[in-house]
Amino acid sequence: MAHRVFIDGAAGTTGIEIHDRLAGRSEFELIVLGDDERKSEAARRDALHAADVAILCLPDDAAREAVALAEGSDTRFIDASTAHRVAEGWTYGFPELVGRDAVASAHRVSNPGCYPTGFLALVAPLVRAGLLPADWPYTVNAVSGFSGGGKALIERFEGDPSIGFRAYGLGLGHKHLPEMRKYAGLTHEPVFSPSVIPAMRGMVVDVPLPLAAMKVSATGGELHAALSAFYSGSEIVSVHSLADQPGELLLSTDAAAWDGLELFVFGAADGAQARLIARLDNLGKGASGAAVQSLNLMCGLPETAGLNLTA
Ligand SMILES: NC(=O)C1=CN([C@@H]2O[C@H](COP(=O)(O)OP(=O)(O)OC[C@H]3O[C@@H](n4cnc5c(N)ncnc54)[C@H](OP(=O)(O)O)[C@@H]3O)[C@@H](O)[C@H]2O)C=CC1
Numbered sequence: 001m002a003h004r005v006f007i008d009g010a011a012g013t014t015g016i017e018i019h020d021r022l023a024g025r026s027e028f029e030l031i032v033l034g035d036d037e038r039k040s041e042a043a044r045r046d047a048l049h050a051a052d053v054a055i056l057c058l059p060d061d062a063a064r065e066a067v068a069l070a071e072g073s074d075t076r077f078i079d080a081s082t083a084h085r086v087a088e089g090w091t092y093g094f095p096e097l098v099g100r101d102a103v104a105s106a107h108r109v110s111n112p113g114c115y116p117t118g119f120l121a122l123v124a125p126l127v128r129a130g131l132l133p134a135d136w137p138y139t140v141n142a143v144s145g146f147s148g149g150g151k152a153l154i155e156r157f158e159g160d161p162s163i164g165f166r167a168y169g170l171g172l173g174h175k176h177l178p179e180m181r182k183y184a185g186l187t188h189e190p191v192f193s194p195s196v197i198p199a200m201r202g203m204v205v206d207v208p209l210p211l212a213a214m215k216v217s218a219t220g221g222e223l224h225a226a227l228s229a230f231y232s233g234s235e236i237v238s239v240h241s242l243a244d245q246p247g248e249l250l251l252s253t254d255a256a257a258w259d260g261l262e263l264f265v266f267g268a269a270d271g272a273q274a275r276l277i278a279r280l281d282n283l284g285k286g287a288s289g290a291a292v293q294s295l296n297l298m299c300g301l302p303e304t305a306g307l308n309l310t311a
């Protein structure tokens with residue numbers, strides 16, 4: 001029997017992309033609310049109770065409200081918002097890090113933030129392996145396509161082609177810091193420097209490592225080997241070969257939807273410094289692709305079904 005799925009927030013940026021990935025798949029029966037009903041509490045309550053799995057693509061407060069509306073049902077959740085990412089009783093939907101079985105059996109899954117997806121993919125396995133310290137104050141420099149800010153930021157960038165670059169998060173305390181710290185197992189929250197470029201989608205997350213100052217004995221090659229071993233066998237995460245290092249990393253203004261995640265390790269010749277860099281689609285592995293990956297696992301289906309993995 002098909003799994004009944006309700007996307008709450010289906011008219012938003014993340015919701016539309018999840019719908020695109022599920023449309024036409026016979027394993028799922030989508031519960032869809034019309035424009036006149038999609039914000040009605042009663043209609044949402046009915047849909048939430050009727051679903052086997054509800055995927056929340058809503059602002060944080062509306063996501064918390066949806067969980068409350070579903071009270072009394074057995075509905076399982078995937079929440080794309082920030083509301084439950086470090087909350088008790090929720091499984092962090094990063095199967096490569098928390099284990100596929102943990103996601104498959106979870107009742108409530110929080111979908112990782114887009115920037116944390118890049119940061120954690122790079123740093124968490126290396127801290128776990130004892131190759132990088134847990135108590136170092138890491139820095140994270142990142143750029144995102146404007147779809148990362150949902151409908152409001154898309155409208156702003158599309159309405160003002162004069163914006164060439166936008167640095168933000170200047171008050172520090174970005175909403176992604178708690179999950180970065182928790183799932184990398186760090187003592188300190190990183191210093192996070194996010195920015196937006198005039199491209200619809202795409203993301204680069206760069207973690208500079210002053211290895212000598214950190215008193216890290218591992219070389220860039222050893223960090224690379226550890227990441228390669230950690231993701232060996234993954235169809236979604238790939239670690240770029242050291243033998244074929246690119247001289248630059250580009251994002252394109254007309255990139256197609258993509259659900260992969262590419263990791264790079266660059267090391268200085270004298271071993272004193274390295275940069276760990278992740279490239280992804282903020283709407284792919286950074287949001288909708290990750291939600292579909294978790295949904296597949298929760299429904300006992302092949303992990304990558306419906307994903308766009310051709311770069
Ligand atoms: N965009 C991205 O790259 C990523 C987004 N996310 C997260 O996913 C969630 C959705 O983000 P995104 O899709 O970008 O945002 P959008 O603003 O594009 O979409 C949000 C949708 O939720 C709808 N909505 C708002 N309040 C309610 C409500 N009370 N009941 C029902 N529907 C409601 C909005 O309606 P209306 O259309 O009328 O405004 C809109 O369609 C957010 O929590 C975001 O942080 C996570 C990772 C990456």
Ligand SMILES: CC(=O)N[C@@H](CCC(=O)OP(=O)(O)O)C(=O)O
Pocket residue numbers: 080081082112113114115144145146147148149150153175176194195196
């Ligand atoms: C460019 C932009 O504004 N990006 C958003 C993050 C993306 C997003 O929507 O946040 P989640 O991944 O936590 O849900 C921001 O910095 O708030």
